Amino acid sequence: MGFKSVLSRVFAAVVNRKLNYLRKNAVALQQQVFLQLIEQAKATAFGKDHHFDQIKSYTDFKKQVPIRDYEDLRPYIDRVVNGEPDVLWPDKPAYLAKTSGTTSGVKYIPISKESMPEHITAARNALLNYIHETGNADFVDGKLIFLQGSPVLSEKAGISTGRLSGIVAHHVPAYLQKSRLPSYETNCIEDWEQKVDAIVDETISQDMRLISGIPPWCQMYFDRLSAKVGDKKIKDIFPNFKLFVYGGVNYEPYRARIEESIGFAIDSIETYPASEGFIAFQDSQKDKSLLLLCNAGMFYEFIPAEEYFDENPTRLSLAEVELNKNYALILNTNAGLWGYSLGDTIKFVSKDPYRILVTGRIKHYISAFGEHVIGEEVEHALMSVAKAEGVDVVEFTVAPQVNPPAGQLPYHEWFIEFGTDPADLQTFAQKVDKALQQKNIYYFDLIEGNILQPLVIKSLKKDTFINYMRAQGKLGGQNKVPRLSNDRKIAEGLENC
Known part of the structure; x- marks a missing residue:
């Protein structure tokens, strides 16, 4: 030593x-x-x-x-x-x-x-x-x-x-x-x-x-x-x-x-x-x-995530938070940021001491159909199935397909680069979809009500995400691929790569 x-x-x-x-x-x-x-x-x-x-x-x-x-x-x-x-x-x-x-x-x-x-x-x-x-x-x-x-x-x-x-x-x-x-x-x-x-x-x-x-x-x-x-x-x-x-x-x-x-x-x-x-x-x-x-050097505030876009959302101090509830994180700092929305969502899993999990980005979600699916939910759905199936996921993102081919219902399209492919991609997609339904009741209702069809997975070639980030000038450093989008911009970029 x-x-x-x-x-x-x-x-x-x-x-x-x-x-x-x-x-x-x-x-x-x-x-x-x-x-x-x-x-x-x-x-x-x-x-x-x-x-x-x-x-x-x-x-x-x-x-x-x-x-x-x-x-x-x-x-x-x-x-x-x-x-x-x-x-x-x-x-x-x-x-x-x-x-x-x-x-x-x-x-x-x-x-x-x-x-x-x-x-x-x-x-x-x-x-x-x-x-x-x-x-x-x-x-x-x-x-x-x-x-x-x-x-x-x-x-x-x-x-x-x-x-x-x-x-x-x-x-x-x-x-x-x-x-x-x-x-x-x-x-x-x-x-x-x-x-x-x-x-x-x-x-x-x-x-x-x-x-x-x-x-x-x-x-x-x-x-x-x-x-x-x-x-x-x-x-x-x-x-x-x-x-x-x-x-x-x-x-x-x-x-x-x-x-x-x-x-x-x-x-x-x-x-x-x-x-x-x-x-x-x-x-x-x-x-x-x-x-x-x-x-x-920071005083934190917390806004219930479901109220974030309201005109007058509830603002809570640390003493007022509840466990296992998603909050948008607001900062007041000794660098001069005041009532500043960081853009992240967190939830408390303990108050003795105060411990958190980062659950996603307040603007990175899919709610093209009213489902408000967040990053924590898609990550859990995918990784729980991948772990059980022995599937290796390199990177992924999800976008809504609002205008599918004629005769089809809209759906969530998952762009996934696999390290180890599923034995059967369609069966794998069905399991991920069921896991997401269990995490998000609104998504479950849309599937059950035939408003959406189950998710579709597009398997991408090796290094597609790296090529996409390179094309965007965002390769390396602190740059990250958003997990969720409400539009097709990232989806189209991946398809072009």
Whole structure:
């Protein structure tokens, strides 16, 4: 056992005590964060416009601050991007995180000098919590790889600007820098496929012990690494590889294939970082849910998902949430986002402590016929059947077919790239359809009432999704294929690929 791993165990015990305090005092911590945020932003343009000096309670806040998405908040954000200080938060942001929105094009999310450390602390605590729980600390003595965006930053009005993962790369603690791969030069490669090949060359002979990234892009790395050495398992290339850290998408659709590539069921930590803030992480290997970080500079609000598009939806604080109910997540942050709709849906599976599961995107659903099918439901339906049938799913998405061939009822069309094909695709589709009916009563009613016909699966050729993402200029990095659409745009793109 090396010096780093010994020291990390001591540090992990300290962090665990802090996390235990968070677990037991989440509601009180949220109230503290709320009051601090209001006090710090009183003198900003937003604070003055929304009478922060009169806000004494969450009830007051809801009267003064409406729910906004990025486009609604954009008049303020544009002022920030143009270099004006004291707009949403005191002074100018330390960074602008550049993201790709599905409805807003390029988005610039402010990161303040107060919010940046929260990203680093949360990522560090996720690892230290794992060390404390399992006693496994050896990975800190070897090499660590983070598959991420380019660390090259540009400037807008004197504010450093780039992808969140590239910004974070500049804040990796010094004690990890010597162990961290890929190199700065390799990380700066913009073309994703060239970058993956360079990472393979740079890491193949190293003692890799922790690998972190979005699952589909890690899978690409594993595939190319394995092919380079004659189709070996990753465990044979990196015999000390013991921990996989991921975020950004649900791991379950990818788990079987990734574990097959690695050669065993590796320990994993799910994280829930966003440009807007680091929201949660998995704090137990015995539980797949995520611990909500209630003292990370963010005050959370929750809107019942079924009310999200109402004119005056219910807004709840942490103390008011219920278990196993889908909520749209709303953020108020120490970077100046107020009543900000992140676009994600979550549900609470525990209130002691407060743990969540990410269930989908509030705008990524299918309701072309009134069914309102969400991401969690399609993923469960597909993966439960695939696991039972021994079928390997590489990637998938679902779109409505509103105008089927003459004489046919409309249906949901599933575009699936299989790693291992079903023995009988039609039978497989029927089982998935039954599983979806069991998860969504509205979908069940539409099938039973002959409004919809059962789903149809279109099996795609190998690398179709990669080719599609390449054609969209979204290959690699933090980019993800939406699971659900209400139109045929993605479907048509896949068909063209």
